[in-house]
Amino acid sequence: xxxxxxTINNLPAPTxxxxxxxxxxVRVPAEKLTYIAGDEVPAGISKAVLDAPELRxxxxxxxxxxxxxxxxxxxxxxxxxxxxxxxxxxxxxxFSEGANSVNAIELHAPEGCSMLVIQNFHSEKNGFGFxxxxxxxxxxxxxxxxxxxxxxLGDDLTFxxxxxxxxxxxxxxxxxxxxxxxxxxxxxxxxxxxGKRSDLQINMAYIVEGNHVLDMNYVADHTGxxxxxxxxxxxxxxxxxxxxxRGTIDFKRGCAGATGSEIEDVLLMDEDVINQTxxxxxxxxxxxxxxxxxxxxxxxxxxxxxxxxRGLALRDIYEMMARARVDAVCNxxxxxxxxxxxxxxxxxxxxxxxx
Amino acid sequence: MSKEKTQVEDxxxxxxxxxxxxxxxxxxxxxxxxxxxxxISKDRNDPDWMLxxxxxxxxIYNQMEVxxxxxxxxxxxMDNIVTYIRPKAERMQKDWNDVPTDIKDTFERxxxxxxxxxxxxxxxxxxDSELVYHNVKDEVAAQGVIYTDVESALxxxxxxxxxxxxxxxxxxxxxxFAALHGAVWSGGSFVYVPPGVKVEIPLQSYFRxxxxxxxxxxxxxxxxxxxxxxxFIEGCSAPKYNVANLHAGCVExxxxxxxxLRYSTIxxxxxxxxxxxxxxARVEEGGKIEWVSGSFGSHVSxxxxxxxxxxxxSRCEFTGVTFAGHGQNLxxxxxxxxxxxxxSSYINTRSISKSDGISTFRSAVVxxxxxxxxxxxxSCESLMLDxxxxxxxxxxxxxxxxxxxxxxxxxxxxxxxxxxxxxxxxGMSEEDARxxxxxxxxxxxxxxxxxxxxxxMNNLIRLEMKGSIG
Numbered sequence: 092x093x094x095x096x097x098t099i100n101n102l103p104a105p106t107x108x109x110x111x112x113x114x115x116x117v118r119v120p121a122e123k124l125t126y127i128a129g130d131e132v133p134a135g136i137s138k139a140v141l142d143a144p145e146l147r148x149x150x151x152x153x154x155x156x157x158x159x160x161x162x163x164x165x166x167x168x169x170x171x172x173x174x175x176x177x178x179x180x181x182x183x184x185x186f187s188e189g190a191n192s193v194n195a196i197e198l199h200a201p202e203g204c205s206m207l208v209i210q211n212f213h214s215e216k217n218g219f220g221f222x223x224x225x226x227x228x229x230x231x232x233x234x235x236x237x238x239x240x241x242x243x244l245g246d247d248l249t250f251x252x253x254x255x256x257x258x259x260x261x262x263x264x265x266x267x268x269x270x271x272x273x274x275x276x277x278x279x280x281x282x283x284x285x286g287k288r289s290d291l292q293i294n295m296a297y298i299v300e301g302n303h304v305l306d307m308n309y310v311a312d313h314t315g316x317x318x319x320x321x322x323x324x325x326x327x328x329x330x331x332x333x334x335x336x337r338g339t340i341d342f343k344r345g346c347a348g349a350t351g352s353e354i355e356d357v358l359l360m361d362e363d364v365i366n367q368t369x370x371x372x373x374x375x376x377x378x379x380x381x382x383x384x385x386x387x388x389x390x391x392x393x394x395x396x397x398x399x400x401r402g403l404a405l406r407d408i409y410e411m412m413a414r415a416r417v418d419a420v421c422n423x424x425x426x427x428x429x430x431x432x433x434x435x436x437x438x439x440x441x442x443x444x445x446x
Numbered sequence: 447m448s449k450e451k452t453q454v455e456d457x458x459x460x461x462x463x464x465x466x467x468x469x470x471x472x473x474x475x476x477x478x479x480x481x482x483x484x485x486i487s488k489d490r491n492d493p494d495w496m497l498x499x500x501x502x503x504x505x506i507y508n509q510m511e512v513x514x515x516x517x518x519x520x521x522x523x524m525d526n527i528v529t530y531i532r533p534k535a536e537r538m539q540k541d542w543n544d545v546p547t548d549i550k551d552t553f554e555r556x557x558x559x560x561x562x563x564x565x566x567x568x569x570x571x572x573x574d575s576e577l578v579y580h581n582v583k584d585e586v587a588a589q590g591v592i593y594t595d596v597e598s599a600l601x602x603x604x605x606x607x608x609x610x611x612x613x614x615x616x617x618x619x620x621x622x623f624a625a626l627h628g629a630v631w632s633g634g635s636f637v638y639v640p641p642g643v644k645v646e647i648p649l650q651s652y653f654r655x656x657x658x659x660x661x662x663x664x665x666x667x668x669x670x671x672x673x674x675x676x677x678f679i680e681g682c683s684a685p686k687y688n689v690a691n692l693h694a695g696c697v698e699x700x701x702x703x704x705x706x707l708r709y710s711t712i713x714x715x716x717x718x719x720x721x722x723x724x725x726x727a728r729v730e731e732g733g734k735i736e737w738v739s740g741s742f743g744s745h746v747s748x749x750x751x752x753x754x755x756x757x758x759x760s761r762c763e764f765t766g767v768t769f770a771g772h773g774q775n776l777x778x779x780x781x782x783x784x785x786x787x788x789x790s791s792y793i794n795t796r797s798i799s800k801s802d803g804i805s806t807f808r809s810a811v812v813x814x815x816x817x818x819x820x821x822x823x824x825s826c827e828s829l830m831l832d833x834x835x836x837x838x839x840x841x842x843x844x845x846x847x848x849x850x851x852x853x854x855x856x857x858x859x860x861x862x863x864x865x866x867x868x869x870x871x872x873g874m875s876e877e878d879a880r881x882x883x884x885x886x887x888x889x890x891x892x893x894x895x896x897x898x899x900x901x902x903m904n905n906l907i908r909l910e911m912k913g914s915i916g
Contacts, residue, residue: 107515
């Protein structure tokens with residue numbers, strides 16, 4: 092079988108083809124090994140290895156062709172919480188070997204239970220190859236999953252990160268993402284807010300530099316009454332980096348009382364960057380409130396003037412503001428060790444740049 | 447307390463929904479063939495290059511696909527559309543008394559001659575495929591302003607100017623219905639405003655499609671030369687039939703250096719109309735294009751006026767309102783391409799959906815690599831009046847340089863019960879309270895229109911809201 096070219100991250104409502112924002116195409120190698128992440132599983136969490144996924148039918152952000160990426164996964168690792176577990180499940184993905192690999196996990200939060208999952212995707216700076224990770228979740232009544240993803244991948248590695256799940260009544264899903272390095276990164280996330288008062292919170296920050304590409308597709312699918320979503324993305328583009336942000340709040344008929352908000356804040360630091368942003372609100376229910384906003388560009392001139400008048404160099408101001416975007420999301424991570432890991436990584440990066 | 451729902455009746459379109467029998471008309475067969483295109487070209491007395499252009503456009507039309515991203519146009523069968531129909535009577539007149547009685551009566555009922563007398567510098571009136579009346583006030587003509595039909599201009603002093611500009615901004619390759627327009631266009635207006643001339647009161651073209659199962663393909667070409675200033679108003683309507691009608695007009699606007707053009711449209715086609723219209727402006731250094739757009743009619747609309755900010759410091763403002771009622775799927779918005787340095791765009795839209803109507807706001811802001819110092823602000827708000835309608839917002843931003851300031855905000859929601867309650871406590875009926883709120887919601891457009899047109903727009907909203915009771 093030859094390499095496949097797949098269409099993923101489809102916009103739920105397409106627009107003009109000439110904009111080339113309706114979807115992303117990704118080249119996926121023909122043969123992929125199943126990758127099993129190293130894990131630390133706290134008390135209160137049960138782990139099982141499945142021959143076939145239980146949440147196969149759950150829609151993910153990549154869309155219908157996601158199956159072609161992950162069909163070869165031979166073992167799906169499933170984690171289920173049995174209570175309100177605050178200690179994190181730590182999943183370590185070291186893609187330094189360069190092998191083409193795919194991984195799939197499932198997260199189950201039964202009624203009233205909660206779990207914190209931290210996925211650390213990393214490789215050597217010169218890491219290469221293809222890696223795909225599928226994360227599916229099922230959140231029952233009054234349950235909560237917090238998923239933290241930190242990505243520091245190599246300069247020649249293509250990474251496909253597909254997420255999909257469902258929230259039942261008053262269920263809550265929180266996604267905290269930091270994308271700090273990786274040649275080509277594709278992120279898809281679809282959350283079905285099916286239960287009444289279910290909730291989605293996404294906070295993501297990114298730094299994309301060199302000739303790297305980040306392509307995102309976040310979908311909040313509101314079918315339950317009084318559901319809520321809040322999608323916030325902030326990031327920095329440098330050099331010849333390209334980024335696509337697709338964010339969709341889909342208020343389906345029957346989701347009366349639902350509210351949704353999405354915001355993207357992009358700092359452009361070099362003249363050769365490419366930024367594409369398309370925040371959608373689809374609405375077939377009257378009794379909803381939805382907002383989206385985006386700010387894209389350089390730093391505000393008044394702010395620059397103020398900081399320069401305080402003796403800061405222009406370059407330092409930009410670095411400080413870029414770092415602030417990442418720090419704001421990093422500080423949301425409910426795990427000190429992970430926060431320190433990120434800060435150490437950013438510190439090393441800065442040292443390397445300065446040397 | 448349970449929430450009370452708004453019941454909205456269908457629009458009363460008696461003002462627009464009248465018709466006359468077709469009599470003494472020349473028309474081509476239904477469908478689209480090279481022979482039909484040749485017939486149209488012959489009847490329009492085209493120069494040779496235009497016939498070649500039409501036939502090439504037809505080839506392109508046959509090769510292109512129907513857009514797959516917008517509202518369905520499955521109900522439109524080109525084999526059933528008559529692309530050219532005109533009265534056999536004497537062609538374009540400069541005196542309303544010389545216009546055939548039923549056609550004159552049509553425009554009287556629409557208030558066009560009255561508006562011409564009261565508040566316009568010139569009027570063009572198109573009936574089906576034929577421009578039946580065209581006149582410009584003497585004092586405006588004395589300034590050197592040319593306002594005539596495109597066909598006349600093709601054979602007169604401005605023939606080279608037409609050839610140089612015709613479908614250069616919107617080439618037939620742009621999309622399938624631009625190609626269709628290139629093949630079968632007829633009628634429309636040509637306006638040329640010489641350098642430095644400021645036309646103090648607006649010009650207006652009004653397009654009326656009377657024939658069932660027909661298409662209207664008028665071409666509007668406006669050139670506002672350096673430092674000149676013009677306000678052009680476009681109106682359109684049609685009676686309702688049980689068969690599909692098609693409007694695939696094309697508007698090309700050339701705004702010169704430091705010139706300004708305001709292009710206002712109140713679109714009120716009948717609800718059997720497929721409105722697949724293309725409008726585009728190119729703005730030179732320091733120039734400004736202002737679009738004011740009200741979309742109320744049509745069964746299906748694809749309408750996205752586009753501004754190409756070619757020159758440094760050129761500007762664009764787009765102000766729009768879309769009201770989608772029963773059986774309507776109105777896909778509207780705008781596109782802006784920033785090419786020159788320090789260009790700016792401001793987009794402000796409102797959309798309203800009711801009685802199973804579908805309203806989609808679609809936009810694109812594209813900032814090219816050389817458009818340093820550019821700014822853009824987009825604001826769109828949508829109002830849902832019931833839970834059987836739909837409202838979507840699809841704004842795209844493609845930014846290819848760092849020295850920009852781009853902002854976007856959008857909001858969707860319903861009429862606040864508290865505001866309705868407040869107005870009712872001051873003695874208003876619920877219907878009036880809701881109509882007032884919706885009119886206020888759309889005042890971004892009405893306050894940009896001349897008074898008479900703002901009144902017409904508010905009347906349209908009031909008609910749409912008639913029967914809105916809790």
